[in-house]
Amino acid sequence: MDIKEIQELIRFVAKSGVNEVELERDGFKLSIKANAPAPVAQVVAAPMPVQVAAPAPVAAAAPAPDAVAATAASNETNYLTITSPMIGTFYRTPGPDKDAFVNVGDLVEPGKVVCIVEAMKLFNEIESEVKGRIVKVLVDNASPVEYGQPLFLVDPA
Amino acid sequence: MSLPNCNTKVLGQVYQYFKEIDSTQSILKNLPSEKLADGMLVRAGFQSQGRGQMGSSWAAKANENLTFSVYIEPSRWNLTSPWQLSMWVAVALCQTIQKLLPEAEVRIKWPNDILVHQEKVAGILVENAFRGEHWQNSIIGIGWNILQQNFDPQFSATSMFLAHATVTDPSACLVSFLEEWEKVPSAHLQTQYLDLLWMKDRWQSIRIEQEERMGCIRNVDENGRLLVEWEDGKVESYGMKELQFLR
Numbered sequence: 001m002d003i004k005e006i007q008e009l010i011r012f013v014a015k016s017g018v019n020e021v022e023l024e025r026d027g028f029k030l031s032i033k034a035n036a037p038a039p040v041a042q043v044v045a046a047p048m049p050v051q052v053a054a055p056a057p058v059a060a061a062a063p064a065p066d067a068v069a070a071t072a073a074s075n076e077t078n079y080l081t082i083t084s085p086m087i088g089t090f091y092r093t094p095g096p097d098k099d100a101f102v103n104v105g106d107l108v109e110p111g112k113v114v115c116i117v118e119a120m121k122l123f124n125e126i127e128s129e130v131k132g133r134i135v136k137v138l139v140d141n142a143s144p145v146e147y148g149q150p151l152f153l154v155d156p157a
Numbered sequence: 158m159s160l161p162n163c164n165t166k167v168l169g170q171v172y173q174y175f176k177e178i179d180s181t182q183s184i185l186k187n188l189p190s191e192k193l194a195d196g197m198l199v200r201a202g203f204q205s206q207g208r209g210q211m212g213s214s215w216a217a218k219a220n221e222n223l224t225f226s227v228y229i230e231p232s233r234w235n236l237t238s239p240w241q242l243s244m245w246v247a248v249a250l251c252q253t254i255q256k257l258l259p260e261a262e263v264r265i266k267w268p269n270d271i272l273v274h275q276e277k278v279a280g281i282l283v284e285n286a287f288r289g290e291h292w293q294n295s296i297i298g299i300g301w302n303i304l305q306q307n308f309d310p311q312f313s314a315t316s317m318f319l320a321h322a323t324v325t326d327p328s329a330c331l332v333s334f335l336e337e338w339e340k341v342p343s344a345h346l347q348t349q350y351l352d353l354l355w356m357k358d359r360w361q362s363i364r365i366e367q368e369e370r371m372g373c374i375r376n377v378d379e380n381g382r383l384l385v386e387w388e389d390g391k392v393e394s395y396g397m398k399e400l401q402f403l404r
Contacts, residue, residue: 085290086239087380089396110288120268120381120397122239122283129289 078157080130081138081150088119090145092137102152106134114152117145132156160198161328167196168227168335175199177219179206181226182284182298193294195233200225200331222316223301223327230294234343239285239292240381241343243269244350246281246297249338251353254278257333258321264355267374267383268397271301272355276315278302301334303327351376356402364401 084090092100092115102114108128117124132154139151160172171194178184181199183206203219229242236242247269254271255263264272271279279301286293302316304327317324324330351357356374363372363385375392376384382394 083290085287085292113286118397120240120243121281122243122285122381124239124285124287127286127288127293129291 078155079135080132080154080156082114082126082128082130082152082154084117084145084147084149084151085126086117086119086124087147088117088122088124088145090139090141090143090151091116091118092141102134104134104137108132108134108154126151128152128154130154130156160332163332163335165196165335165339167233168339169196169198169331170194171197173197173199175201177201177203177205180204180298181224182282182296185226185228185296186284193228195228195230197228198225198335218305220327221302221304223299223303223331225331226296226298228294228296231292236292236343238379239283239295240379241346242285242295242297243281243283243381244346245341245343246283246299246338247271248346248349248353249341250279250281250299250301250334252341253330253334253337254317256337257317257324257330261320263353265350265353266355267377268381273315273317273320275355276313278315278317278320301330303330347377362403364403365395365399369403 092102094101094116101116102108102112108114109131110127110129112128113125114128114134115126117126134152135155136153137151138153139145139149145151160169160174163169163172173184175181175184178201181201181204184199185193185197201224204224229236231237231242234242234245236245247265251263251265251271254273255261258273261273262275264275266272266277269281269283270277271281279299282298282300284296284298286295302314304318304325305316306319308314308316317330354374354377358373358375360371360373362369364370365372371388372385373387374383375386378384378394382396383400384392384394385400386392
C-alpha cells in the first residue's frame with residue numbers, strides 16, 4: 001500500500017461517515033479514526049516507516065505493531081462499497097412516492113438494483129456487483145454524486 | 158400491427174406491438190435476459206403509464222403517435238458512454254424528421270428533445286443498467302407525435318402532421334427512423350450534435366438560481382453537461398434543471 005492509497009482511504013473514510021476503519025495487510029496494520037471534524041490516521045508500519053505528507057489529515061507513524069493488534073477485530077475492515085459509475089444525481093427510489101430499492105439491513109446480490117444515478121435525462125440503474133447486507137447508505141436521496149463516489153457499504157459476511 | 162418493409166439488419170427486427178400497455182419501457186425492463194435481443198422493439202398503440210422525466214406523463218391518444226422502446230447492447234454498437242448513446246439517438250431522430258419535413262426547422266433541444274419550428278415533436282428517455290461500473294444494456298424510450306392535432310398550450314408541442322399534412326402514417330415514420338438510425342455511425346457525433354443543437358451560439362435569456370442572465374450555449378462536455386458562455390465572458394457547465402430557457 002503506497003501513500004496515495006492511504007490518502008485515498010483517508011478521504012473515503014472522511015466522506016463515508018464511518019468512525020473507524022482498521023486494515024491489516026502483509027507486514028503492516030492501518031487504523032483510521034474519524035474524530036469529527038477532521039479524520040486522524042494512525043499508520044502502524046512494521047518493516048518500513050511511512051511518512052504521509054497529506055495536508056489536512058494528520059498521520060502519525062509509530063513502530064509499534066502490537067499496539068493495535070490488541071483491539072478487537074472490526075468487521076468494518078471487510079466492508080465492500082458500491083460506487084457511482086458516473087457524475088449525476090443519486091436516487092434511492094425508482095420514482096417519486098415509490099419505495100427505496102434497498103434499505104439498511106437488506107440483502108443484495110449481483111444484479112440487484114440498488115439505486116438510480118440520473119444525468120442529462122439518462123436514468124442509470126446501478127446493480128450491485130457484490131453479495132452481502134447493506135450496512136450503510138452513504139449519500140442522501142436526490143444528492144449530487146461524483147464518479148467513483150461510494151454510495152453503499154455492504155457487509156459480505 | 159406489423160412493421161412493414163423495414164430494411165434494417167438489427168433495429169426493430171424483433172418487434173412486438175401492444176394495443177395498450179402500461180409502458181413499453183417496463184415491458185423490456187421486466188423481460189428475462191434470454192428473451193431480449195439487441196435491437197428489439199416494443200411499440201404501444203396506447204400507453205397508460207408512459208412517462209417522460211421521473212413521472213411526468215407523455216400524453217398520447219391511441220395510435221395517433223409513436224410510443225416505443227428499443228433494447229440496445231452498447232458493446233455491439235461501439236458505445237462507450239451513455240451520453241454518446243443519447244447523442245446518437247437524438248442525431249438519428251433529428252435527421253429522420255428533417256428528411257420527412259424538408260422545409261421545416263428541426264433541432265435538438267439539449268439534451269435530447271426534438272423540436273420542429275421551436276415546438277417539441279419528440280422526446281427521448283434512456284434507461285441504462287450498470288453492474289457496478291460496467292454498462293450492461295440500455296432501453297431507449299421514444300415518444301414521437303405523428304398525428305395528434307390538439308395539444309395543451311402550456312406544453313408548446315406539435316406533431317408531424319401539423320408540421321406537414323402529407324405525413325400521415327406512424328408506421329412509415331418508425332421505419333424511416335430505424336433505417337436512418339442504423340446508418341448513423343455511433344462515434345464522433347459531437348460535431349453533428351452541435352450543428353443540430355437548438356439556440357447554439359445565440360444569446361438568450363436564461364434563468365439560473367432565480368436570476369435572469371444573458372447567456373449563450375457554446376458546447377457540451379463528454380458527460381453531456383451544457384457549456385454556457387455568460388456576458389462576462391466566463392464559460393461554465395450545467396446539468397439538467399440548473400438552467401431554464403426563457404422565451
